[in-house]
Amino acid sequence: MPTYNLAVLPGDGIGPEVVAESVKVLLALEKPFPNLRFILNEHPVGAACYQKTGEDLPADTLEACRSADAVLFGSAGDPNIRFDDGTEIAPQLTLRFVLDLYAGIRPIKQYPGVTPLLTENPPIDYVIMRENTEGLYASRGAGVRVGDDVAVDSMVITRAGTERIVKYAFEIAQERNGAPKDGVRRVTCVDKANVLKSQAYFRELFDGVAKSYPETALDYAYVDAFTVHQVRRPDFYDVVVAENMFGDIISDLGAGTIGGMGMAPSADVGDRYGIFQPSHGTAPDIAGQGIANPVAQILSASMMLTWLGMRKDDDEAREAARHIDSAVSRVLESPTSHTADMGGKANTTDVGDAITSEI
Ligand code: ATP
Numbered sequence: 001m002p003t004y005n006l007a008v009l010p011g012d013g014i015g016p017e018v019v020a021e022s023v024k025v026l027l028a029l030e031k032p033f034p035n036l037r038f039i040l041n042e043h044p045v046g047a048a049c050y051q052k053t054g055e056d057l058p059a060d061t062l063e064a065c066r067s068a069d070a071v072l073f074g075s076a077g078d079p080n081i082r083f084d085d086g087t088e089i090a091p092q093l094t095l096r097f098v099l100d101l102y103a104g105i106r107p108i109k110q111y112p113g114v115t116p117l118l119t120e121n122p123p124i125d126y127v128i129m130r131e132n133t134e135g136l137y138a139s140r141g142a143g144v145r146v147g148d149d150v151a152v153d154s155m156v157i158t159r160a161g162t163e164r165i166v167k168y169a170f171e172i173a174q175e176r177n178g179a180p181k182d183g184v185r186r187v188t189c190v191d192k193a194n195v196l197k198s199q200a201y202f203r204e205l206f207d208g209v210a211k212s213y214p215e216t217a218l219d220y221a222y223v224d225a226f227t228v229h230q231v232r233r234p235d236f237y238d239v240v241v242a243e244n245m246f247g248d249i250i251s252d253l254g255a256g257t258i259g260g261m262g263m264a265p266s267a268d269v270g271d272r273y274g275i276f277q278p279s280h281g282t283a284p285d286i287a288g289q290g291i292a293n294p295v296a297q298i299l300s301a302s303m304m305l306t307w308l309g310m311r312k313d314d315d316e317a318r319e320a321a322r323h324i325d326s327a328v329s330r331v332l333e334s335p336t337s338h339t340a341d342m343g344g345k346a347n348t349t350d351v352g353d354a355i356t357s358e359i
Helices: 015-028 047-053 059-067 091-098 159-175 197-210 223-232 244-257 295-311 315-332 348-358
Strands: 003-011 037-042 070-075 103-109 125-131 144-146 150-152 186-191 217-222 239-242 267-269 274-276
Touching (some): 003 015, 015 037, 059 091, 070 091, 070 295, 091 267, 091 274, 103 159, 103 244, 103 295, 125 159, 125 244, 159 186, 159 197, 159 239, 186 197, 186 244, 223 244, 239 244, 267 295, 295 315, 295 348, 315 348
Parallel strands (some): 003 037, 003 070, 070 274, 186 217, 186 239
Antiparallel strands (some): 103 125, 144 150, 267 274
16 A cells, blocks of 8 residues: 655745645545555744744754655745845755755646636646756855955856756656647757857757657747747747756746746656645745635645656556646636635635545
8 A cells, every 4th residue: 555654844924824735635635545645744944943943944854854755845935034144044945955856847737717817828738847956046055245346156057967857858748748739749948058158058968868859859949038938839838948047937937827826836856855845935925814826735746646656656646646637627617716816716725625625
């Protein structure tokens, strides 16, 4: 019987509110999938934890992440609680480096009943593969400030770091059905190869890996132009790969095109560990009001089951993930299950309850 030991890190802001809904959904799966069992243990992380203990990622929490089968993470940080150097508390970034979670997988998929930003409404279903451990964010905590006049952060692109994320992107393309527009399996390299040496190198490494996947169509876009394509022709995209900061920015724009941050799940995975967290942050403007959209968190739990299913060769976990996706689809078709970010009146628990009862 597959029993999964999950470390649950609710964190700050709306994190605990949306995590509670995803836990509800996971536990509801034990009924239609009697062989599936979850052992869930909560651990402290984030800004409130830092204020209380002086640590944003206590050693026990890190150890729990290492020993769990997977980590379900809410969100962490608080603009009013910062480190002494003024930077925000972001244990989720630390975890990516410490656990070597090099692949940030961000599906951008439109669900029925959700009105996107676009006027035309083309079908949207692509995955952004964000490199998580280097790129411009390699400078986190290591940039240089020279007096009052100059500050420098560097873009770091390595062969090993780039090849593994690009390979992952091509592997994910093999599992999918191609772009909604034409059914073509396509991997798009998003970069700034026309201006930066580091980015020309990223593209060169992309081309090298692509040679092993001759059946997959190749595509290239400069990151600035790509933001326009995301709005004008999102149906052309299947899998997209980019360095860390570009991946961060295009993920948020992608989320905007499918109904907002509350709709965009994400996974940060490496060869050994996986953390599943929505693309959004702590949303301090709406925290504590019970109105956050829990769908991104619930779909992140679904991504966790897909990943566990692949790692443990467990068809039931994979099927349970599809079960969550179709329950979300059915629930969102009704505007009565839309939260305020989607123009509706439902609260966080209404949506979680509706998805749970579909399951
Ligand atoms: P971070 O820097 O951690 O990404 P942020 O404050 O820049 O955090 P978010 O926390 O993602 O960004 O919030 C951006 C906007 O999206 C806010 O107005 C927030 O209320 C909204 N938002 C984010 N997540 C949700 C959600 N689950 N439901 C409803 N609105 C959300």
